[in-house]
Amino acid sequence: MQRVGDRPGDALAVVPLNDERLVGALLEHFGASTDEEAARLLRREREIRTPSKELIADLVERAPSGELAAVVAQGSRSDLDSWLWGRDVLDLLRDAGPTATPGLAELLPLLRPLQARQYSISSSPLAHPDRVHLTVASVRYGSRDRRYEGVASTYLADRTDGEGTTVGVYVQPNASFGVPADDDAPMVMIGPGTGIAPFRGFLHERAARGASGRNWLFFGDRHRETDFVYEDELSELRTRGVLTELDLAFSRDQAEKVYVQTRMRERSRELYGWLEDGAHVYVCGDASRMAKDVEAALLGVVAEQRGRGDDDAAEYLADLRRAKRYVRDVY
Incomplete structure (x- = not known):
C-alpha cells in the first residue's frame, strides 16, 4: 500500500538552515558577532540568500541615487531580476554602503521568513516503501572572494551527514502530475x-x-x-x-x-x-x-x-x- 500523500510526482519540502559562514559574515558586517538571538534568527528563520522586496524598497529609499535605485527606477522586472541574479542580502548591504543601510535590528523585519525548498520525489513508494529518494544538484558558484551556495542543496549535501542529524521535511502533494491511472497508456x-x-x-x-x-x-x-x-x-x-x-x-x-x-x-x-x-x-x-x-x-x-x-x-x-x-x- 502506498503511503498517504506520497506518490510519484509529489514533492518533498526540505526545511533548511542557512550557512553558518553567511550568517557569520552578516553579523560581522554589523559588528554583532556575539549577538546570539540575531544569529539564531539569521540561521533558522530569515531568508538571507534572496533579498526581499521589502529590503530592496528600504535600500532604494535610503540611497535614491544608488545603482539599485537606478535599476528599480527603470520599472523592468526582468532588468531587476538580471541585476539581482547571484546577489544575496550581504551583497546588497555592501553595495549600499555603511551610510545607506539599516541597522541589524532594522534589517531583521525586512527579511522574509526562511522558506522550505521543494524537491520532486524521485522514488516510488511501491518500489521503496521505507524511504523517499531525492535528486538534488548542489548549487555553487562565485569567485575566490565570494562563494555562493544554494540554501537547501548545500545544506543537504554538506551539513546533514552527522550522526543524529534531523532534517525537517514534509510531503507537498501534486495531484495533477502523476503516473497515468491507465496502466496501458503510453x-x-x-x-x-x-x-x-x-x-x-x-x-x-x-x-x-x-x-x-x-x-x-x-x-x-x-x-x-x-x-x-x-x-x-x-x-x-x-x-x-x-x-x-x-x-x-x-x-x-x-x-x-x-x-x-x-x-x-x-x-x-x-x-x-x-x-x-x-x-x-x-x-x-x-x-x-x-x-x-x-x-x-x-x-x-x-x-x-x-x-x-x-x-x-x-x-x-x-x-x-x-x-x-x-x-x-x-x-
Missing part, C-alpha cells in the same frame, strides 16, 4: 538535468505495478561523462523493457549544441504517433527557457505531422491539456 517524459527526478519515480512505479504502457524518456545535460545521472538504472530499465525509448541530448559534447527539443524534432513522426496512441506527456525542469523551448518543439512536431498549420497545432496541444495528457512541473 507515457512521454521530458526532463533534462534534475528534471529527471519524478520520472525515475514514474518508471519504478510502473515497473512495480506491472504496467504494460510504453514509456519514453528524453533526458539531457551538459556532458555525458559527468552529468548522466542514473545511467546504470536507465540501462537496466531498458533491458527489462520498462523504458521503451530513451533519447539523450548532451549539449556540450559536440560543436553544435544539442538539447532535448532537438531530439524531439528528430523523432517527430514517432512522437506524434505516440500522441495519437493516447500518450500522456510530462515536462519537468527549468521554466525560464527549457519548458518554453520544449513546448515550441512539441507544437512544431504536431504542426509538421498534421500539416494543418500553427493554429491547429495550438488547439491540438490545448486539447491535450484539457484532457490532462500534457502536464508540466516547472520551476
Whole structure:
C-alpha cells in the first residue's frame, strides 16, 4: 500500500538552515558577532540568500541615487531580476554602503521568513516503501572572494551527514502530475538535468505495478561523462523493457549544441504517433527557457505531422491539456 500523500510526482519540502559562514559574515558586517538571538534568527528563520522586496524598497529609499535605485527606477522586472541574479542580502548591504543601510535590528523585519525548498520525489513508494529518494544538484558558484551556495542543496549535501542529524521535511502533494491511472497508456517524459527526478519515480512505479504502457524518456545535460545521472538504472530499465525509448541530448559534447527539443524534432513522426496512441506527456525542469523551448518543439512536431498549420497545432496541444495528457512541473 502506498503511503498517504506520497506518490510519484509529489514533492518533498526540505526545511533548511542557512550557512553558518553567511550568517557569520552578516553579523560581522554589523559588528554583532556575539549577538546570539540575531544569529539564531539569521540561521533558522530569515531568508538571507534572496533579498526581499521589502529590503530592496528600504535600500532604494535610503540611497535614491544608488545603482539599485537606478535599476528599480527603470520599472523592468526582468532588468531587476538580471541585476539581482547571484546577489544575496550581504551583497546588497555592501553595495549600499555603511551610510545607506539599516541597522541589524532594522534589517531583521525586512527579511522574509526562511522558506522550505521543494524537491520532486524521485522514488516510488511501491518500489521503496521505507524511504523517499531525492535528486538534488548542489548549487555553487562565485569567485575566490565570494562563494555562493544554494540554501537547501548545500545544506543537504554538506551539513546533514552527522550522526543524529534531523532534517525537517514534509510531503507537498501534486495531484495533477502523476503516473497515468491507465496502466496501458503510453507515457512521454521530458526532463533534462534534475528534471529527471519524478520520472525515475514514474518508471519504478510502473515497473512495480506491472504496467504494460510504453514509456519514453528524453533526458539531457551538459556532458555525458559527468552529468548522466542514473545511467546504470536507465540501462537496466531498458533491458527489462520498462523504458521503451530513451533519447539523450548532451549539449556540450559536440560543436553544435544539442538539447532535448532537438531530439524531439528528430523523432517527430514517432512522437506524434505516440500522441495519437493516447500518450500522456510530462515536462519537468527549468521554466525560464527549457519548458518554453520544449513546448515550441512539441507544437512544431504536431504542426509538421498534421500539416494543418500553427493554429491547429495550438488547439491540438490545448486539447491535450484539457484532457490532462500534457502536464508540466516547472520551476
